[in-house]
Amino acid sequence: MTTDEKITPSQNGLSSIIKQTFDLVLIPFLAVVTALIIGGFIIVVTDAAVYTAFGEGGIGGGLAAIWTSVSVAYGSMFSGSLGSARDISESLVASTPYIFAGLAVAVGFRGGMFNIGVEGQLLLAVMASVYVGSNFSLPWIIHLPLTILAGMVAGAAWAALAGYLKAKTGAHEVINTIMMNYIVYLFSDWALNGFLCRTPCSSPVSPPVLESAFLPQFFYRLHFGFFLALIVAFAVWWLLFKTTIGFEIRTVGTNPNAARYGGIQTTKVMVLTMAISGALAGLAGASELLGVNRVLAAGFSSGYGFDAIALALLGRSHPLGVVLAALLFGTLRSGATRMQSLANIPTDIISIIQALVIVFIAAPAIIRWIYRIKAKGAEEGGGVMVQGWGS
Amino acid sequence: MKKQMFLLVAVLAVLAMVAAQCGGSAPKPTEAKKESPKEEVKKEEVKPVASGHKYAQVTDTGGVDDKGFNQLAWGGMKLAQEKLGVEVKVLESKQQTDYEKNINELVNQKYDGIVTVGFLLADATKAASLANPNLKIAIVDFPSQTPTDMGLLFSVDQPSFEAGYLAAALSKSGTVCTFGGIKIPPVTAFMVGFESGVNYYNEKKSGKIKLLGWKTDGTKEGGGEGSFTGNFENLDDGRNYAEGFFDEGCDIIMPVAGPVGLGSAAAAKDRGFKIIGVDSDGFVTAPEYKSIYLTSALKNIDVAVFSAVEQMEKGTFKGGTNYVGTLQNGGVGLASFHDNASMVSKELQDELKAIEKGIIDGSVSTGWPVK
Structure with a gap:
């Protein structure tokens, strides 16, 4: 994949490094900016006050109302995400599951696997973690790692199954992982009304995780899962770019036939890629459970796994890029609360902005066309995405 | 020409965004929040006596237009706005982490009372009630859990x-x-x-x-x-x-x-x-x-929610108790x-x-x- 070389250039001079980094960052940056602008248009168009102002105050009043509408919206979003220590803490809290989940999808992309099942793997992991976390009384030094591990194993096993099906039977992982999501959703419904329900079972909510399995919060709600996420991101980078396994994963991702010809056991690598991806998805769920929520109830995750696809695309499937993209998305999500409470804008606007970012990243030609940027090579941008679908 | 226009529009839009963000961040959050409610009160000034008090509802992940509990509860909030002259607001939750965050947001903005909807918010409601003993908070379809919160129940x-x-x-x-x-x-x-x-x-x-x-x-x-x-x-x-x-x-x-x-x-x-x-x-x-x-x-969740807000507004709100909807108070009933x-x-x-x-x-x- 050409993008790898651009991020870790070695022989080229400094100026070309800067130029390449610029190219790499420019499209995602413009995609985000453009999405925010279009989001602004949507805010204005759906704001009744703007129409009233145009009616009463003419063009001048209308433009003023547009200005107020957008500035109050994005102003409250900004103050709600970065305005105070507590708000910054909340933004980092929101970013944490995004980092893990984004890494999960990114690893899949690198290995040529489009893991749409992160959502399901995450939920299954939370179920495993909440079971271990609430049922066993152990000293924290054992309990906490064990609970996290339970989540990772559950996520890894569930994802590896899809990888195995792909490797052995050719069943496409996109289809499999989507379908396997539904199995987990319904399984969790059943479990929450059965063995995972608290006693007495008056509503489908799990018992709380015991304190010995908590990821401690230290800065308002910010918990150690955030640092774990950064460490894991570094570990994923190291695994992908500094180890033999990582080389094999990337080779299979680029061209499985060539990889096989080159002596790589593609079957093994496919299953392994999915297992790593699933384990990361599991970490997303476990850290969210043990750091913030501490119980499992319906609506635990409303789309971390799907937002993660956007994150991986935005971050060019590079761990550093994913971390930055996750921080951005977490900040947007977190700011949405204030935007809702002050500017009366539904949090759904954030989903629209995220969706627009995906569109622009997946089709960089739109961004190039809008901003008149010359294409450097056909392989840039879309390459990662295409790899996931082939073979 | 066309190209330049495009660039111009794009640049202007970007500037507008940046300015909007700076403009919003300059006043402290406390000031910013005073601004917009005022505007709303202006819009609502046709209503009888504006008490100036603010009440808010926090939904579960179903959202406010779920054709169910959340929507019915919001109906009760709007009734309170109409009849009591209070200001009402709804915060929707997208995921489980939002429950606590949304409640805290309202507490920090000094809302006079909060109504949460459904058992999914039970833990967050309990935590908020224990952390803020002076907070008036009621939860729909769940019994009271602390000495200061109120449960809204129904004799179905x-x-x-x-x-x-x-x-x-x-x-x-x-x-x-x-x-x-x-x-x-x-x-x-x-x-x-x-x-x-x-x-x-x-x-x-x-x-x-x-x-x-x-x-x-x-x-x-x-x-x-x-x-x-x-x-x-x-x-x-x-x-x-x-x-x-x-x-x-x-x-x-x-x-x-x-x-x-x-x-x-x-x-x-x-x-x-x-x-x-x-x-x-x-x-x-x-x-x-x-x-x-x-x-x-x-x-009749709307009736119950209205009653809770009315009690908060009139100072008769008593924590640690349950409102029980009955045929007598109209909290339950047979439809037409x-x-x-x-x-x-x-x-x-x-x-x-x-x-x-x-x-x-x-x-x-x-x-x-x-x-």
């Missing part, structure tokens, strides 16, 4: 009793039926009330109406035995259970299983039978089956018969009114809670 056995009596009176086949989603008290309360209503009819009219799907028995776990689909989602289950009961001769069914009941409504429509809704008025919420709904046993009004004779309506009076003054027992 009461309208179910009326529904049972009505079904027994209108059944042509002599068999009525019910089934539940999951065997938990909020569900079985409906079924027990329904059964008691049928029994009351048999007692009064020496009828022999049979009930399928539930049998109260205090010695059994959960207060009796009955049919349960085991979920609140699967519409096919709703259809299958209904078909099974119809085959056994039932012609009026009361499914107590949320959306599962829509499957039963579809089956009832095919067979020309009737259904009794629960929680909200099926005639309104499921218009495709409207004439199939004989009536519904209502949880709508298209089927002609089926319900004047005589039957009078009987239902007498029953309502009996339940209110305690002379008629709904059999709930099961002893």
Whole structure:
């Protein structure tokens, strides 16, 4: 994949490094900016006050109302995400599951696997973690790692199954992982009304995780899962770019036939890629459970796994890029609360902005066309995405 | 030319964005929040006396337009805005982490009272109540958990009793039926009330109406035995259970299983039978089956929410207690018969009114809670 070389250039001079980094960052940056602008248009168009102002105050009043509408919206979003220590803490809290989940999808992309099942793997992991976390009384030094591990194993096993099906039977992982999501959703419904329900079972909510399995919060709600996420991101980078396994994963991702010809056991690598991806998805769920929520109830995750696809695309499937993209998305999500409470804008606007970012990243030609940027090579941008679908 | 225009627009837009963000960040959050409410009050100034107090609702992940609890609760909030002149707001939750965050946001903005909706918010409500003992907070459909919060509960056995009596009176086949989603008290309360209503009819009219799907028995776990689909989602289950009961001769069914009941409504429509809704008025919420709904046993969440806000506003709010919606205070009730009004004779309506009076003054027992 050409993008790898651009991020870790070695022989080229400094100026070309800067130029390449610029190219790499420019499209995602413009995609985000453009999405925010279009989001602004949507805010204005759906704001009744703007129409009233145009009616009463003419063009001048209308433009003023547009200005107020957008500035109050994005102003409250900004103050709600970065305005105070507590708000910054909340933004980092929101970013944490995004980092893990984004890494999960990114690893899949690198290995040529489009893991749409992160959502399901995450939920299954939370179920495993909440079971271990609430049922066993152990000293924290054992309990906490064990609970996290339970989540990772559950996520890894569930994802590896899809990888195995792909490797052995050719069943496409996109289809499999989507379908396997539904199995987990319904399984969790059943479990929450059965063995995972608290006693007495008056509503489908799990018992709380015991304190010995908590990821401690230290800065308002910010918990150690955030640092774990950064460490894991570094570990994923190291695994992908500094180890033999990582080389094999990337080779299979680029061209499985060539990889096989080159002596790589593609079957093994496919299953392994999915297992790593699933384990990361599991970490997303476990850290969210043990750091913030501490119980499992319906609506635990409303789309971390799907937002993660956007994150991986935005971050060019590079761990550093994913971390930055996750921080951005977490900040947007977190700011949405204030935007809702002050500017009366539904949090759904954030989903629209995220969706627009995906569109622009997946089709960089739109961004190039809008901003008149010359294409450097056909392989840039879309390459990662295409790899996931082939073979 | 065209190109330059494009660039110009793009650059201007970017500048606008940056400026918007800077502009918003310059005043402190406390100042920013004062601005927009003022604007709203201006808009609402037609309303009677603006008290200047602010109340907010926090939804669960269903969102405010869920055609269910959240929407009904929001109706109560809007009623409070209209009748009490207070300012109301709703914060939607997208995921579990949002519950605590949304409540904290409202606490930090010094809202005068908060209403949370549903058991999913129970833990967050409890935590917020313990952390802020002066906070006025009420939770819909969940009992009070701390000395300072209020639970909003509903005696659904009461309208179910009326529904049972009505079904027994209108059944042509002599068999009525019910089934539940999951065997938990909020569900079985409906079924027990329904059964008691049928029994009351048999007692009064020496009828022999049979009930399928539930049998109260205090010695059994959960207060009796009955049919349960085991979920609140699967519409096919709703259809299958209904078909099974119809085959056994039932012609009026009361499914107590949320959306599962829509499957039963579809089956009832095919067979020309009737259904009794629960929680909200099926005639309104499921218009495709409207004439199939004989009536519904209502949880008037809007009435309860309004009452909670009214108590907070008037200073009569008492933490550690539960508001219980009853036939007397209108917190529960039997829905209108709508298209089927002609089926319900004047005589039957009078009987239902007498029953309502009996339940209110305690002379008629709904059999709930099961002893």
